[in-house]
Amino acid sequence: MMISPARRALLTVALAGASSWLVSGDATGASVQARASIDTFRVVKSYPHDTSAYTQGLIYRNGFLFESTGRHGQSTLRKVRLETGEVVQQHRVDAAHFAEGLEEWNGQLVQLTWQSNIAFVYDLATFSMRRTLRYAGEGWGLTRDQQGFILSDGTDQLRFLHPDTFREVRRVRVTDGGVSVRDLNELEYIRGEVYANVWHTDRIARISPESGRVLRWIDLSGLMATGYRLDREAVLNGIAYDAATNRLFVTGKLWPRLFEIEAVPRR
Ligand SMILES: [Ca+2]
Secondary structure (H helix, E strand, C coil), X not given: CCCCHHHHHHHHHHHHHHCCCCEECCCCCCCCEECCEEEEEEEEEEEECCCCCCEEEEEEECCEEEEEECCCCCCEEEEECCXXXXXXXXXXXXXXXXXXXXXXXXXXXXXXXCCCCEEEEEECCCCCEEEEEECCCCCCCXXXXXXXXXXXXXXXXXXXXXXXXXXXXXEEECEECCEECCCEEEEEEECCEEEEEECCCCEXXXXXXXXXXXEEEEEXXXXXXXXXXCCXXXXXXXXXXXXXXXXXXXXXXXXXXXXXXXXXXXX
């Protein structure tokens, strides 16, 4: 059967569409990029988590979890015993602010706010407030590399900030197969990669901080049974890493459990 050039072009477009979950970009193939592989997971251990904690920031330091919880009037900074989920130290954030991402720098904790354009800087040991930092736009997730902070704001952008001033040094757009990955939320810098929760999904993106490309995905579907998600906002959010023992922890907003997990390649 002869296929006219116009018909052939249509078929090419249709085929490109059908396989768009594998590749994307220019249908001529000139700029096609493969999408990142999707890993599944294995639960290593499970721990209790406070079901009133609307988790927006999570790190592991000095043998404890430090957590930032959100919502107006319920926002806190807390130090949590991993094994029991017990809150051993807590600071209540003024109800005017909705707390977000959390990171540590030189013995100080830095806590973002969603729409107040302010980050609070606390002493790690006492939780006494030292100062505030200002930034433009929304605050969602916060992590750090050796040079400074890395901030997400719910878009497809990661901003790299000076550790003392929060001045923006550079930014990258996060893409997978050339397509923007939006709604980047809680972050964790792990062995040269930025791990990011993607809001309202069960996925963590592993991102190259240099190029912004997603290197791999971890699909955590089924980690927390939907029956325990009593609130439509009770989504996967919160990644912490214990570098000393190479343990990766994840939880979600209002989840009753916090998990140590390992990524496992799909067979
Ligand atoms: Ca984190």
